[in-house]
Amino acid sequence: MILPIVAYGHPILKKVAVDITPDYPGLKELIDNMWETMYADDGIGLAAPQVNHSIRIFVIDASHLEEKAPKTGAPLKNVFINAHIIEEEGELWPFSEGCLSIPDIHEDVMRKPRIRIQYVDENFVAHDEWHEGVFARVIQHEYDHTDGMLFVDRLSPLRKIMLKRKLNDLSIGKVKTKYKMIFPAKK
Numbered sequence: 001m002i003l004p005i006v007a008y009g010h011p012i013l014k015k016v017a018v019d020i021t022p023d024y025p026g027l028k029e030l031i032d033n034m035w036e037t038m039y040a041d042d043g044i045g046l047a048a049p050q051v052n053h054s055i056r057i058f059v060i061d062a063s064h065l066e067e068k069a070p071k072t073g074a075p076l077k078n079v080f081i082n083a084h085i086i087e088e089e090g091e092l093w094p095f096s097e098g099c100l101s102i103p104d105i106h107e108d109v110m111r112k113p114r115i116r117i118q119y120v121d122e123n124f125v126a127h128d129e130w131h132e133g134v135f136a137r138v139i140q141h142e143y144d145h146t147d148g149m150l151f152v153d154r155l156s157p158l159r160k161i162m163l164k165r166k167l168n169d170l171s172i173g174k175v176k177t178k179y180k181m182i183f184p185a186k187k
Helices: 027-040 062-066 133-146 155-172
Strands: 045-047 058-063 077-089 093-099 102-111 114-120 126-132
Touching: 027 045, 027 058, 027 102, 045 126, 045 133, 058 133, 062 093, 102 133, 102 155, 126 133
Parallel strands: none
Antiparallel strands: 045 058, 058 077, 077 114, 093 102, 114 126
16 A cells, blocks of 8 residues: 655654564554555655654665665665664765655755664564665665654755745645645645
């Protein structure tokens, strides 16, 4: 089932999500729905808070970025549950990011190029991995959602001021998307 995407300004996007256990109700169905939603909305990643669940799960399929991602042996399509970034390394580098929760806005975001992340997969098998480059960036973006952050939170104060009107319009539903959204301030 395709789930509605929570729009910028919704309080769930600012909450720190919680870890879950294997007996979380409807977990397999939620993960399946997240994959379906992400693909239907042309995303490369989707975090549970974006579909109104404040739990530490995100899915990523960056396999089409394989040429840009260093070979680490880890799959570029993966489910991350209870993920925690342990280390970040390297010089900050800019890259244009967008988000299903913030449609029609793309901005350069500074992030470190190499991360170490610990998580469990959908079978609750533990992983401790290093990722770098574009795939690390996608992980960091989705991971931020589970920490109550959005990519616009990482922008300079001046850039945030310049985007304020667009973001306010988005929160009240003044945006056209091909996917269903939940708007926090829609009247």
